[in-house]
Amino acid sequence: MKRPTFASLFVIGFLGLPAAGLAQGNSCLDCHKELDGALQAAAVAFAQDVHGQFGLSCRDCHGGNPATDDVDKAKDKSFKGAPKRERIPEFCGGCHADAAKMRGFNPSLRVDQLDQYWTSRHGQRLKAGDAKVAVCTDCHGAHGVQTARFPKSMTFPWNIPQTCGRCHADKALMASYLLPAGQLEDYRASVHARALFDKKDLSAPACNDCHGNHGAYPPEVGSVSGVCRQCHPSAGELFAKSPHKKAFVEIEAGECGACHGNHKIEAPTNALIGSTAGSACIQCHEAGSKAWTTAAELRSLLEEFESGTASAEVALDAADRKGVEVSEARFKLQDVHTILVSAKNLTHGLDLAEIRKAIVDGENALAEVEAAGQKALAEARFRRRGLVVATICLALLAAALALKIRRLKEKRMAS
Amino acid sequence: MAKNIGRALFKFFDERFLLSGLGAFAGKKTVPEHQHSFWYFFGGISLFLVGLQVATGLLLLLHYIPSIDGAHESIRVIMSQVKFGWLIRSVHSWSANILIGVLFVHMFSTFFLKAYRKPRELTWMTGFLLLVLFMAFGFSGYLLPWNELSYFATRVGTDIAGSLPLIGGWLKEVILGGPDISQATLSRFFWFHVAVLPVVALGVIGIHILLVQTLGMSKPIGVRETREIPFFPDFIYKDALGWILVLILIGVVCVLLPWEVGTKADPLAPTPLGIKPEWYFTFMFTTLKLIPAHVLSIEGEQLAILGFLAGGLFWFLVPFLDRRAAREKRSPAFTWIGLFVAAYIVVLTVITYTVPGL
Incomplete structure (x- = not known):
């Protein structure tokens, strides 16, 4: 048998490798990268997507046949395309709510996100037919999804306020729900934001630490103290024993929030207590009482x-x-x-x-x-x-020595 | 009565130590006086500072604990609780730095006055050896307080030794007593600082002074001045005046800027930015940082180290290389070499502290 020549190896290598690549290629990405706008962005963003890192491809979510370059053949019977907005939670939940499927990728990952979502204010409104509320892709992205451990991820602690703020700081959008839109601004002025953004303390609370993640809901007045106690247990226990506890329940005041506020929680100073302006006490207690x-x-x-x-x-x-x-x-x-x-x-x-x-x-x-x-x-x-005393003594000694040296010199010159 | 006792005591010691002979020698000994004789005093100031080092070092030994758990704490106790401990430690640290500076001035003045020429070759060589020994004192003593700065500066210094060709790895391990700075390092630095170096240095100082005393001070080439002053008491008085002025300077810096204790070294902490060795090593340190990674296919760092070793050997052997000076003729080539070396050291030291990122 003839041994392969260098030229034949070169031809096989040069022509064969791209052919092998084509066989394993993804025609969805190839075509979408040639398109414009959002259709192109999806393909570009997928390069950083955590799903892609786990070996999943476009067909795993959207169906179709990425092995063919023919658009009509690629969009075969199995092709699902982009889900409608109101279908997105179920679309993602198809895998993320299925423990058997998730086990193959990350057995420790929770699979109750979809259930939690339906308990959230977002989920409840979506079920009621409001498709403007946040769905999975609003907080996680669609094709550039990253885990919450990745600092560039939309759900990394110091990105969460901005992620939530995309809707909750939108005055026009919030006005349609009769909700305030200043929470993000308030939060940024808080002691928690200083810890998170300035000190890079990832344990400092962002929106989700008080409101929940997938089951996000504004805490009830009675449960605010429970939320704060996650990090401030000692203050919570003391408050529970104080005469304020009963009084706050009676007047339906939000325990911690009544004195400290909610989103704009400033570093507590002595000014918060007392009988002068700026004190929380004078909100309820009359002068002289x-x-x-x-x-x-x-x-x-x-x-x-x-x-x-x-x-x-x-x-x-x-x-x-x-x-x-x-x-x-x-x-x-x-x-x-x-x-x-x-x-x-x-x-x-x-x-x-x-x-x-x-x-x-x-x-x-x-x-x-x-x-x-x-x-x-x-x-x-x-x-x-x-130092002054020692310096004076040493300076006097130096002066005496200098004098002595001068006299010795004069004596020597004279002799 | 007292006079008689004094005479008897003198006679007792004279018969045993030949004091009359020494007195006669001191009485006859003279020192040349000319326009450059100011530079002679730096030798005496160096000796005075060495004395301060010994005295304060011995006192520090009373409280210093050479262990990685106790060293930093013992320095803190010396600085805060021991009566005048702050003064003793500050004098030790400040005078050590001033001593190195004075030694450099002494060496360069000797070089430019060509005082190394025959028959004072050995005086020059022992003097150069003393500079190296006191730099070793500084390097070993710097780690002893076990603070962040000293710990990481020692790591930088030993890494440089480790990059020496052929013997680098072995040498680094010998210096450190292991692969990294540990208790073994502190123990051997302490042993080196308080036992080995003092014995060797005292021996070399003895030889250096003996040579200075027997050969006398060198008169620069071309100086025709024949005036001389008695060594005792005139020169000694002038020397003492210099000592007092240096002592005032040390007192001022020790009171206004006591040597800091620093943060305790944490071997697990990342190396702080801008860490530098002691100032007298910075010209070599910065050279190693500035030299390209490769020069004519030789590793830059190794080339620089070999260059410093070769330069040191040249400097050490200068009395035998400067043949013109040996014949009492001016040797401008060596003056230019000395000026280049001095300028190199000054410029590199200055840019280490002034150029950001070095």
Whole structure:
């Protein structure tokens, strides 16, 4: 038998490989890439799609025969085309609600998304015939679907507010539902958004952490505290024991939200408590009432403690700048900060005795820090005074030596 | 009475240490005085700073703990709780840096005055050896506080040693006591810093001073001035004046800018951006960063290291290479070489701290 020549191998390689590629090709993608607009975008986006990464192709969702280049043959009997908007949840749920099918790709992935969706406000309205509400593709995309772990995904934590905001910040769209459209703007001004966007803290809540994912629904007034307690359990427990709990139920106030707001939840400061403008207490308590006086007292206790903490920090910073080692005092100051945060949290329980006790403990710890700060500043002054004295002594010694050297020189010149 | 006791004591020691002979030597010893004699004082200042290093180093040993768990904490205790600990540590760290600077000035002034010429070849060579030894002191001492900066700077430094051709891998492992910086590294750096280097350095300093004393100070080529001053007390007084001025400088920087403790080293943390070795290594460090990856098919980094080794050998052997100076003739070629080396070190050091990203 003749051995293959280099030329024959070249011909086979050069002509054979594209032919092999064609046999496994996807005519849907080939044609759609040549089209314009949305029809082209779908094919381009699919290159990044998680379904494609799992080996799925166009026919797995849309049917048809991608093995042929003939458009008519490609759109055979099995071809489903693009589903109508109101059919999309069932379309995606065809696989995602089927545990047997999903097991083959990701056994740990939940398969109750479709059921949850029908319980959501979106799902309920869709069932009622409103096709404008969000369906799967509005939040996940259609052909560039990514898992929520991928930072560019529409469902990655720091992209979620924008994803929800595509509809919920649309004033015209929201007006048709008599809904406000300022939630996204409010959220962006919140302490949660600062944690998520600025500190890149992925555990900070985005829209879905309070409203749910597929079963998204506005929390009922009575369940707001349950939502907040997912992350703030201690504040929730204290509130449940406080006299406010019963009163809030009676007036149907939304527990946490009544004082902290909902989307625009700002970092709580002492201004939230007290008897002056900006305080949440004066929304319900009349001036001069017992609760009003208690609120004023609470504010004053916290402010006094906080200002002591701030001045101790200033003293430590000043000593640090002057070169005195104060790391141990800074450790103690961290303890004081922890006590301050704890005392502020105790205000949810409204137990004045407990709050006073926490502040007394804090003030004792603060006194140690203040003493350390003053000692460090005194040390800095001592060092500078020492430097001045030592420099004067050494300068005098240097001057005496210079004089002696000069005399020796004069003596030598004379001799 | 007191006078008699003094005389008796002097006689006792004189009979055993030949003090009269030393006194006679010191009495006769003179130092040339001319327009360049200012540069002589840098040798004395170096010796004074070495004394400060020994004194403060011994005091630091009382509290320093050479373990990766205790080193940083012990430095913090020295800086905050030990009486005058902050001063002792700051003097040790600042004077170590000033010493290296003074040694560079001393070396270059000696070079430009061609004081290395016959018969002072060994004085030059021991002096150069001392500079290398004190740079090794600096490198080994830098890791001891076990803070973030020192940890990663040591990693950078040992990586450079590791890229030496043929012996790099072996040398790096010997320096570190393993594949990476660990307790073994800290132990051997400590051993090297407080045991090996001091013994070797004291021996070389002894030889260097002995040579300076027996051969005397060199007079630059072409200086016709014949004036001389007595070594004792005139020159010693001038030396002491320099020491006092340096001491004032050290006091000011130690009080206004005490040496920082830094954050404790975390071997699992990523290397902070812009990490640099101590300033006196930066001219070599930046050269390695700037050199192309390959120069004429040779790895750039290896070429630079070999270049520094060859340059160091040239510098060490300069008394034997500068034949004109040996014949008491001016040698401008060597002056130009010295100027180039000095400018290279200064420029590379300056750009390390001024060019972003280096």
